[in-house]
Ligand SMILES: Nc1ncnc2c1ncn2[C@@H]1O[C@H](COP(=O)(O)OP(=O)(O)OP(=O)(O)O)[C@@H](O)[C@H]1O
């Protein structure tokens with residue numbers, strides 16, 4: 565069943581000004597999309613195709629020029645706290661997503677303080693439970709962001725997104741700065757979260773192999789429109805040329821023999 569309904573969504577920006585004529589860039593055009601409860605949906609698209617724009621609209625961080633986004637039939641308008649409780653986002657740059665002056669525990673508890681009326685002690689216990697769930701230590705609660713590695717910090721970002729038990733977590737290139745081993749570990753961890761708590765995910769990425777590991781369904785954005793919407797299968801083939809280009813960019817599996825030997 566769909567719990568987010570995007571209908572006829574169009575959005576753009578005004579560019580130019582000081583040195584060039586002001587003009588409008590149309591980023592999304594008449595887009596329709598249904599997000600289903602507890603599903604992991606991959607959102608693929610070339611750089612500048614509008615993936616992050618769509619994510620910001622879904623979060624209510626910007627208002628669309630045209631069209632609507634509804635949550636269980638109720639239209640989203642601006643930053644509705646009830647909506648924020650249900651949709652959380654993890655960004656690519658983990659370090660800048662944390663306040664350098666505050667402990668990790670303080671930052672993870674931030675959505676709990678704003679969006680729930682949980683008492684302080686219960687908040688601390690919840691944060692420690694979340695830290696363990698993302699394979700960090702409960703004692704990381706008191707560390708500063710600068711004391712964690714990039715991968716640890718990204719997991720802390722995921723813990724923060726999970727804090728209020730959202731129905732959807734948007735991962736906007738959130739795994740792009742991590743090595744392959746860590747990407748796979750985090751995706752498997754999120755697959756567990758999906759199975760146990762029914763949280764749905766929107767995985768925004770350029771990397772089709774991550775989509776194939778984690779998602780049940782994939783959509784491809786090109787020229788402001790969704791040009792593909794299909795079930796993820798091991799041998800799926802896209803039809804639209806822009807989607808085929810993304811598919812062609814998946815690196816083949818590493819050769820089994822060491823590269824130097826293979827070249828000799
Ligand atoms: N605040 C803004 N003002 C003006 N133009 C913007 C703004 N935000 C995005 N754009 C433009 O909108 C287009 C889509 O940007 P967006 O960030 O959504 O792309 P993306 O698909 O997320 O790209 P990437 O894969 O590189 O992150 C780009 O051409 C971008 O320059």
Ligand SMILES: [Mg+2]
Pocket residue numbers: 615616617736737
């Ligand atoms: Mg982006």
